Amino acid sequence: MKKYIASALAATALFTSCHHDSELENTIWIDSDTHPGLPEYTEWGYNTFGAYINNETFTSGEWYSYTLDDNVIKSGNDTLTFNLTGPSEINKVKRLEFSFPFKHLQWYEDLAELDKVKIDLAKTDVIVNMTICYDYEKDTTFTMMVDKGELFFKRVQRIHLNNRLKEVALSGIFSLAGEFTDDSGTKKRCKIEEGRFDLGINSRNFSDIITK
Amino acid sequence: MKYLLIILLVSASINNIFAQTEKKFKPLYYDIEWGLMACSSDDLVASKNRRSIYEDDYYCCHDFGRDGHVRQWFIGFKPEFQLTRILGFDAGLRFTYSYGETRRNSIWKIGERGLDTYWAEIDRLDQKGFYLGIPVDLRFAPCDLDDVSVFLKLGTSFNFRVGYKNEAYCTNSALSTIEEDVEEVMGKPNLFSVPINAGVGVQFGPDGIMTFEISFPCFMRHADTFSMYDLKGTGFGFAFGVRIPQFNE
Numbered sequence: 001m002k003k004y005i006a007s008a009l010a011a012t013a014l015f016t017s018c019h020h021d022s023e024l025e026n027t028i029w030i031d032s033d034t035h036p037g038l039p040e041y042t043e044w045g046y047n048t049f050g051a052y053i054n055n056e057t058f059t060s061g062e063w064y065s066y067t068l069d070d071n072v073i074k075s076g077n078d079t080l081t082f083n084l085t086g087p088s089e090i091n092k093v094k095r096l097e098f099s100f101p102f103k104h105l106q107w108y109e110d111l112a113e114l115d116k117v118k119i120d121l122a123k124t125d126v127i128v129n130m131t132i133c134y135d136y137e138k139d140t141t142f143t144m145m146v147d148k149g150e151l152f153f154k155r156v157q158r159i160h161l162n163n164r165l166k167e168v169a170l171s172g173i174f175s176l177a178g179e180f181t182d183d184s185g186t187k188k189r190c191k192i193e194e195g196r197f198d199l200g201i202n203s204r205n206f207s208d209i210i211t212k
Numbered sequence: 213m214k215y216l217l218i219i220l221l222v223s224a225s226i227n228n229i230f231a232q233t234e235k236k237f238k239p240l241y242y243d244i245e246w247g248l249m250a251c252s253s254d255d256l257v258a259s260k261n262r263r264s265i266y267e268d269d270y271y272c273c274h275d276f277g278r279d280g281h282v283r284q285w286f287i288g289f290k291p292e293f294q295l296t297r298i299l300g301f302d303a304g305l306r307f308t309y310s311y312g313e314t315r316r317n318s319i320w321k322i323g324e325r326g327l328d329t330y331w332a333e334i335d336r337l338d339q340k341g342f343y344l345g346i347p348v349d350l351r352f353a354p355c356d357l358d359d360v361s362v363f364l365k366l367g368t369s370f371n372f373r374v375g376y377k378n379e380a381y382c383t384n385s386a387l388s389t390i391e392e393d394v395e396e397v398m399g400k401p402n403l404f405s406v407p408i409n410a411g412v413g414v415q416f417g418p419d420g421i422m423t424f425e426i427s428f429p430c431f432m433r434h435a436d437t438f439s440m441y442d443l444k445g446t447g448f449g450f451a452f453g454v455r456i457p458q459f460n461e
Binding site: 023028030044046112115156157158159160161162163169 | 262263319324327328329330331332333382383384387390
């Protein structure tokens with residue numbers, strides 16, 4: 001009898017905690033008043049991002065954030081990789097990936113070290129990769145040659161909900177101008193403007209690739 | 213039918229205007245009134261509250277507990293000055309009790325310390341405000357049929373907050389200290405409230421001693437007493453009253 005009561009209590013506790021976690025992992029899309037097609041810049045961990053890439057929108061998606069499917073942050077020995085993944089649409093950008101020198105972070109809570117950090121994307125030790133979906137079966141990734149650009153983690157917060165640490169909210173902006181070489185060897189200019197992100201990071205989408 | 217009603221009302225008004233010099237009326241009444249006003253509210257104030265998926269999920273019930281409800285009960289005393297038989301003006305003293313609640317599960321920011329931000333998940337929020345005010349009304353009774361008359365009213369009330377109480381209820385009842393943090397973050401109801409009301413009512417009984425009125429629509433402009441909501445601006449109300457005439461010497 002005691003075993004059944006304990007199981008019922010455990011199941012109830014598990015259900016309740018799952019409800020809290022799923023609430024924070026939802027995407028809350030608020031249309032930007034000034035930039036059509038992009039989400040409003042927020043600092044609530046709403047799991048959205050957006051930018052204009054050559055005047056076309058690149059976003060997380062209004063109903064479901066694909067950032068939750070992928071490791072948004074991967075921490076290596078001296079490198080941090082930050083990637084933004086959107087839905088697959090033919091001939092559209094699917095992913096932007098920024099790799100830059102940063103100390104190794106073992107836990108997602110350590111992401112607070114990124115608060116107010118600005119990354120100069122034109123530096124030679126910074127790599128910006130752009131993945132384009134040409135076919136639902138095949139994506140192609142290009143490395144950008146960046147002339148100028150910046151990734152700015154405007155605000156990083158450790159979020160405590162009901163006195164428990166739940167996630168780290170990463171909010172910031174980015175932009176860049178540069179070029180890449182496509183499959184046919186043609187150089188193409190690329191301009192990314194009005195980039196913004198507001199993401200909730202926890203153990204689900206943070207990866208320490210050294211320890212693992 | 214609508215036009216017939218308008219013609220009847222206008223004819224009665226004209227008849228009363230000419231008849232008023234013949235019929236006597238008491239120049240002063242003492243009104244005791246009590247009533248209720250209700251208004252729906254918009255979403256919780258965005259700066260303190262994390263939005264919920266239910267607000268944006270078109271496949272779910274869009275109104276899933278997202279709106280608040282605001283009610284005001286009042287009781288007052290005011291002398292009513294009859295300028296003519298059909299036109300009256302009153303001003304007095306009124307006590308108003310404002311009550312707002314939301315039963316939507318919501319997440320509130322209750323504090324920040326360095327890079328740490330603290331949120332609380334709340335099941336229910338109540339805010340009560342207590343106001344003392346001076347109501348001022350203009351009353352026009354164009355239709356007077358012996359012991360029953362219909363009146364139109366336009367008025368306002370200058371209310372000043374004399375007290376308030378916030379109550380928050382966490383989803384986890386063990387976190388009572390967090391409830392106190394949320395109650396602080398909720399803020400205070402506005403210090404001043406000036407609703408504008410338009411209504412229609414009836415006076416009945418000898419000398420129109422009893423009144424009943426409906427404020428419809430009720431323009432609660434500048435009546436936003438709650439710190440948590442953005443009021444939608446319209447509502448409805450009703451009031452009962454007793455008019456005691458000044459006894460002639």
